[in-house]
Amino acid sequence: MANYKPDLSCQNKFIPINFAEQILPGTFEYALCYIVENKLDLSGFDAWYNNDKTGAAAYPPTVMLKIILLGYAHGLISSRRIAKACENNILFMSVSGDIQLHYTSIAGFVAKMHEQIEPMFTQVLMICDEEGLIGRNMFAIDGCKLKSNASKEWSGTFDELSRKKAKLERASKRIIERHKSQDGLGEELIAQDLKQKEKLDKSADKITEYLATHQEKTGSKGKPVKSNITDPDSAKMTTS
Numbered sequence: 001m002a003n004y005k006p007d008l009s010c011q012n013k014f015i016p017i018n019f020a021e022q023i024l025p026g027t028f029e030y031a032l033c034y035i036v037e038n039k040l041d042l043s044g045f046d047a048w049y050n051n052d053k054t055g056a057a058a059y060p061p062t063v064m065l066k067i068i069l070l071g072y073a074h075g076l077i078s079s080r081r082i083a084k085a086c087e088n089n090i091l092f093m094s095v096s097g098d099i100q101l102h103y104t105s106i107a108g109f110v111a112k113m114h115e116q117i118e119p120m121f122t123q124v125l126m127i128c129d130e131e132g133l134i135g136r137n138m139f140a141i142d143g144c145k146l147k148s149n150a151s152k153e154w155s156g157t158f159d160e161l162s163r164k165k166a167k168l169e170r171a172s173k174r175i176i177e178r179h180k181s182q183d184g185l186g187e188e189l190i191a192q193d194l195k196q197k198e199k200l201d202k203s204a205d206k207i208t209e210y211l212a213t214h215q216e217k218t219g220s221k222g223k224p225v226k227s228n229i230t231d232p233d234s235a236k237m238t239t240s
Helices: 028-038 043-048 063-075 079-088 090-096 102-129 158-183 186-213
Strands: none
Touching: 028 063, 028 079, 028 090, 028 102, 043 090, 043 102, 063 079, 063 090, 063 102, 063 158, 079 090, 079 158
């Protein structure tokens, strides 16, 4: 009988972590941190705070922006999910500097300062797109596929670039509006994880049933060819 090493993926482990070393150059996270910290004018956020002499210290806008935009990039459009990621996910912990903030702080930041966040989100996307960090085929946001310029170079007339900027601005507004609406759902978000697991189970069962009830198709040369589970009689086109 084969003897395999145990799977320790669910095992807890205490290890020393240098958060700065987790953000690798050339990644979206690295660019996000650099842009927010060095290229954005965040002075507009200062007017919202009046705690220089009294009151508790506020979370820096740089940290709030970084974890929110990182959450959006990973499909986390909920303050609860983003806050949870800052507790458990090493990438979010590194980007935030291991600040364990409550989800209400994120929700309040988005609700009060969405007008300041939207143009900055657009600016980050445009810079990352220019550097090829978010792909050049599409940028998926709010569950929708948005077509983008498939050119290898960042090129276009002023009118074309303006339209691209306007498209990203609309996308930024939609995702922030969805974030605010999901924060009002309460504990219903927890059920989304269960629905996702149920969806994965159904897909796995569908594939298992298909493999058990169908024969592999072969081509004219006797070699296996691709099959489609939804439409077994379909065939791959040899040309575009």
